[in-house]
Amino acid sequence: MKAFALERLVPAHVRAFEAYVPAPPDDVLLRRFGVTHLHRLNNNENPLGPPPAARAVLARRDAGEAALYPQGDGWHLRRTLARHFDLEPEQVILGNGASEVIAFVIKTFCEPGDNILTADRTFAVYEWMASFSGIEPRLVPLLDHGFDDVGMLRAIEGRTRVVFLCNPNNPTGSWWDHARLARFLAAVDGRAIVVVDEAYAEFAEAPGFPDSFALMRQHPNLVVFRSFSKMWGLAGLRIGWMAASPPVAAMVRKTSISYSVNLLALEAARATVWDLAHIAATQAHCRAMRAGLAALAGRLGLEMLGGIGNFAMLRMPIPDTVVHRRLMARGVMARAMTSFRYAGWLRVSFGDAEAMAAFAAALEAVLAEG
Numbered sequence: 177m178k179a180f181a182l183e184r185l186v187p188a189h190v191r192a193f194e195a196y197v198p199a200p201p202d203d204v205l206l207r208r209f210g211v212t213h214l215h216r217l218n219n220n221e222n223p224l225g226p227p228p229a230a231r232a233v234l235a236r237r238d239a240g241e242a243a244l245y246p247q248g249d250g251w252h253l254r255r256t257l258a259r260h261f262d263l264e265p266e267q268v269i270l271g272n273g274a275s276e277v278i279a280f281v282i283k284t285f286c287e288p289g290d291n292i293l294t295a296d297r298t299f300a301v302y303e304w305m306a307s308f309s310g311i312e313p314r315l316v317p318l319l320d321h322g323f324d325d326v327g328m329l330r331a332i333e334g335r336t337r338v339v340f341l342c343n344p345n346n347p348t349g350s351w352w353d354h355a356r357l358a359r360f361l362a363a364v365d366g367r368a369i370v371v372v373d374e375a376y377a378e379f380a381e382a383p384g385f386p387d388s389f390a391l392m393r394q395h396p397n398l399v400v401f402r403s404f405s406k407m408w409g410l411a412g413l414r415i416g417w418m419a420a421s422p423p424v425a426a427m428v429r430k431t432s433i434s435y436s437v438n439l440l441a442l443e444a445a446r447a448t449v450w451d452l453a454h455i456a457a458t459q460a461h462c463r464a465m466r467a468g469l470a471a472l473a474g475r476l477g478l479e480m481l482g483g484i485g486n487f488a489m490l491r492m493p494i495p496d497t498v499v500h501r502r503l504m505a506r507g508v509m510a511r512a513m514t515s516f517r518y519a520g521w522l523r524v525s526f527g528d529a530e531a532m533a534a535f536a537a538a539l540e541a542v543l544a545e546g
């Protein structure tokens with residue numbers, strides 16, 4: 177192969193970025209860890225799967241349709257969501273998962289020299305996408321495992337373009353209520369775009385969770401993210417969305433990628449809107465699994481963190497990476513949190529009852545080894 181000066185062609189911020197390597201597929205992991213079954217409790221998926229209407233849509237599809245492009249900007253789904261949330265269809269922009277929507281927002285508002293603001297221990301993709309786009313991510317430390325509003329307000333300056341809040345926060349489950357988010361928006365006073373990532377909003381049972389779509393009417397700099405991967409059980413189809421005030425949405429639309437959401441995702445997502453029975457069943461499942469995990473934590477003397485969401489964190493008495501490896505050898509995959517700046521903690525998704533029982537038995541055995 178002929179050598180060429182690759183380094184010269186790659187911007188310094190891309191060269192400096194360390195690529196994220198996702199876990200290998202199950203068949204590879206099964207062989208690697210010598211197990212016959214793997215309970216995946218690492219991705220905050222919904223063990224109930226998609227609601228019945230979405231399942232029916234998927235079952236009806238004809239394989240021949242794979243040859244056709246989907247409609248390019250989710251015309252029908254945007255209208256369905258707009259009707260449900262009292263928005264205009266133009267305020268809704270879809271993406272290949274909420275992850276892709278993060279990129280649209282950074283591309284729209286940031287150029288080199290600008291910065292984005294988020295927390296040090298939250299969904300890492302805001303930080304990563306800024307870094308590999310040549311935008312400086314500024315990270316405000318969590319306070320008591322939650323977003324620090326005072327610290328974030330203090331950190332906003334003239335080149336801060338976007339503030340990313342994760343509400344509830346992945347991985348801690350902490351959350352701001354409506355009054356706190358409203359106070360924060362009033363204090364930001366339009367100096368930056370404020371994104372509130374509500375990927376787990378549908379898990380909120382507590383009164384007082386923000387009505388962000390209402391706040392958007394008073395604060396046109398507010399952008400709300402939602403995902404179909406968590407509550408709606410469509411993680412494998414990759415679809416998420418954002419809503420913004422009409423002028424902000426019009427800007428973001430310029431950098432959004434048409435046709436990036438496939439036709440199965442569009443149709444299945446539309447069929448989920450807004451199945452309250454599915455939400456209630458999933459919330460009940462999470463309540464039961466959270467209680468089971470709290471009982472396990474109590475028995476093993478482990479600290480547990482977890483508010484809103486389909487996951488919780490447990491503090492390990494030995495390194496989380498060691499626990500992770502030993503759990504894998506017992507056919508259970510949880511998330512070791514060292515790489516998320518939470519050394520010593522394990523994040524566990526609320527899987528089905530069988531997976532949670534397997535996790536409990538495996539963790540007891542792993543910790544008994546010392």
Ligand SMILES: Cc1ncc(COP(=O)(O)O)c(C=O)c1O
Nearest residue numbers: 273274275299346375403405416
């Ligand atoms: C807080 C948060 N936002 C966004 C996402 C991405 O969701 P999607 O699957 O829609 O890309 C996740 C996924 O884990 C998440 O935890």
